[in-house]
Amino acid sequence: MKRYMEHLLHSAEKRVDIFLNTQVKEERDPFYGGMKRPVLDCKPTVYVMADAAAVYLNPDSRYYKDEILLKAMESALIFIRNCQREDGSFDYPSCNFLSAPDTSFCFKRLIATYRLFYKFTKEEELRNLKAGYRFLLTRGLHALLNGGFHTPNHRWAIAAALMQGAHLLEKENPDFSEKLGNRADLYLMEGIDGNEDGEYAERSTGNYNAVVNSAMLSMYEETGDETYLGYVERNLKMMLYYIDPDDTIFTQNSTRQDQGRADYADKYFYQYLYLAARTGNEVFDKAAHKIIKDNMARGDMAPECLHILMLHDIMKDYEFKGYGFLDTYHKHFLEAGVIRGKTPQYGYSILKGKRGFLYLKFGKTLIYLKIGESYCSIRNFIPQTMEETKDGCILTSVEKGWYYLPFKEKQDTSDWWNMDHKKREILNSSQICMTVTVKELTDGMEVNVKSDGLDRVPLRVEICIPSGSILENEHFYFQTAKGGEMVLRDGYLTLNHENESLLIGPGYGTHEFGGHYSGEEVNETGFTIYFNDYTPYERTFFIRRKPL
Numbered sequence: 393m394k395r396y397m398e399h400l401l402h403s404a405e406k407r408v409d410i411f412l413n414t415q416v417k418e419e420r421d422p423f424y425g426g427m428k429r430p431v432l433d434c435k436p437t438v439y440v441m442a443d444a445a446a447v448y449l450n451p452d453s454r455y456y457k458d459e460i461l462l463k464a465m466e467s468a469l470i471f472i473r474n475c476q477r478e479d480g481s482f483d484y485p486s487c488n489f490l491s492a493p494d495t496s497f498c499f500k501r502l503i504a505t506y507r508l509f510y511k512f513t514k515e516e517e518l519r520n521l522k523a524g525y526r527f528l529l530t531r532g533l534h535a536l537l538n539g540g541f542h543t544p545n546h547r548w549a550i551a552a553a554l555m556q557g558a559h560l561l562e563k564e565n566p567d568f569s570e571k572l573g574n575r576a577d578l579y580l581m582e583g584i585d586g587n588e589d590g591e592y593a594e595r596s597t598g599n600y601n602a603v604v605n606s607a608m609l610s611m612y613e614e615t616g617d618e619t620y621l622g623y624v625e626r627n628l629k630m631m632l633y634y635i636d637p638d639d640t641i642f643t644q645n646s647t648r649q650d651q652g653r654a655d656y657a658d659k660y661f662y663q664y665l666y667l668a669a670r671t672g673n674e675v676f677d678k679a680a681h682k683i684i685k686d687n688m689a690r691g692d693m694a695p696e697c698l699h700i701l702m703l704h705d706i707m708k709d710y711e712f713k714g715y716g717f718l719d720t721y722h723k724h725f726l727e728a729g730v731i732r733g734k735t736p737q738y739g740y741s742i743l744k745g746k747r748g749f750l751y752l753k754f755g756k757t758l759i760y761l762k763i764g765e766s767y768c769s770i771r772n773f774i775p776q777t778m779e780e781t782k783d784g785c786i787l788t789s790v791e792k793g794w795y796y797l798p799f800k801e802k803q804d805t806s807d808w809w810n811m812d813h814k815k816r817e818i819l820n821s822s823q824i825c826m827t828v829t830v831k832e833l834t835d836g837m838e839v840n841v842k843s844d845g846l847d848r849v850p851l852r853v854e855i856c857i858p859s860g861s862i863l864e865n866e867h868f869y870f871q872t873a874k875g876g877e878m879v880l881r882d883g884y885l886t887l888n889h890e891n892e893s894l895l896i897g898p899g900y901g902t903h904e905f906g907g908h909y910s911g912e913e914v915n916e917t918g919f920t921i922y923f924n925d926y927t928p929y930e931r932t933f934f935i936r937r938k939p940l
Contacts, residue, residue: 551576597643637753656687787829
């Protein structure tokens with residue numbers, strides 16, 4: 393672990409370098425990287441102060457007990473205090489004001505930094521910083537005691553901070569401490585939203601899973617109750633099935649702003665390490681080692697967790713035994729409606745209830761499929777059922793064409809927008825039954841599309857590929873552009889992208905209809921290959937690595 397501690401330390405020093413070397417101007421906060429801002433946001437300062445304290449207190453750091461850094465930390469403390477509202481809360485100026493959730497996120501870093509000061513100094517040292525931090529923490533607890541939340545993860549961040557605050561003030565102010573504990577219990581009474589698969593309500597593999605895990609770890613440390621540790625263990629196990637062949641996280645099923653991002657699992661490093669050190673879990677040991685080793689090999693900044701490791705000797709002194717993520721897997725997450733698979737050649741995701749229902753990852757090359765179904769108010773095939781098979785799955789949907797019928801009685805208004813259209817009778821005039829069968833091959837996927845019911849409806853299989861790819865066959869060669877599209881009427885295409893060569897087809901194109909003008913989701917960042925036909929029909933095609 394020693395070489396990785398050096399990597400964590402050097403990255404923390406670089407972050408501190410950025411802030412210290414930023415010229416102070418009236419409209420700039422030096423602890424924000426010098427970027428102009430229309431509003432004051434102290435959260436980045438709160439966060440970087442954890443790095444600053446860690447390097448100031450670390451004997452191996454070039455910032456160890458550095459006087460310039462000490463003065464900067466004292467100045468930053470004044471800035472944070474001036475940003476804290478009278479009720480103890482902090483704002484998230486893009487949308488949240490008088491915000492208990494954002495106060496809890498700040499509280500997490502503030503109390504960790506405060507604990508660093510006490511672990512690595514004598515009682516009389518850093519008096520101003522210690523007193524200032526205790527003031528911020530105590531004041532912030534009033535906001536947490538009385539505040540509310542917006543999203544599921546907010547509850548646990550607040551509950552964890554309340555527990556930490558209750559212990560912090562247990563001797564100094566037992567009555568207030570008890571109120572904090574009771575408020576935490578009120579949040580916990582709702583029941584934690586982690587299922588047996590390890591999934592949290594927001595399904596945010598790229599961000600909020602890690603946020604909730606962090607809160608669970610804090611609650612475990614405050615209470616010793618291993619129930620909280622169990623939520624983290626299940627989620628980290630689940631996350632291993634959400635890592636694609638290029639080691640990025642699959643996020644398309646997220647309900648939050650990380651949806652579609654392809655980040656590495658760096659933010660989970662210390663969580664895997666914590667569980668490996670606590671439980672001896674060999675799979676988590678391998679995952680933690682791979683995350684930090686690969687981060688270092690890429691030349692990326694290390695995750696911001698030096699302060700956490702310095703507070704936990706069991707992590708700081710840990711020695712890795714293995715390395716790597718899961719080589720292959722096939723896992724059906726029933727509640728989430730997701731099948732995740734990984735073979736030696738590619739990875740895939742099949743999603744119930746989503747327009748983009750199939751994602752394939754060949755190395756760094758991401759391809760996903762939708763089916764355009766411009767039928768009444770329907771715009772896309774969205775799987776309503778998912779049945780797992782021995783080598784894939786079957787997805788189905790049934791959609792009905794409908795029309796309003798006139799009211800049988802005179803209404804109180806002739807204004808269309810004020811009429812209660814829920815009272816109208818509906819005429820169901822037709823239906824379309826879609827069945828998509830996905831079959832796992834050793835080198836790719838076979839897809840069968842079958843439609844029954846109403847005839848003469850133009851369907852469009854949309855194969856969305858990265859822009860900048862090269863498409864070619866015996867008749868043409870061209871580079872794809874963002875927002876571009878083509879219909880493959882027959883035969884096969886070779887797709888070349890990021891050292892991958894894939895074969896797609898056979899295509900079909902009996903019409904050129906590109907979709908309804910209203911409500912159509914357009915692939916603006918990539919290129920779309922269309923396979924088009926009229927209902928009813930049954931077609932089979934595949935996407936696979938091209939044989940050498």
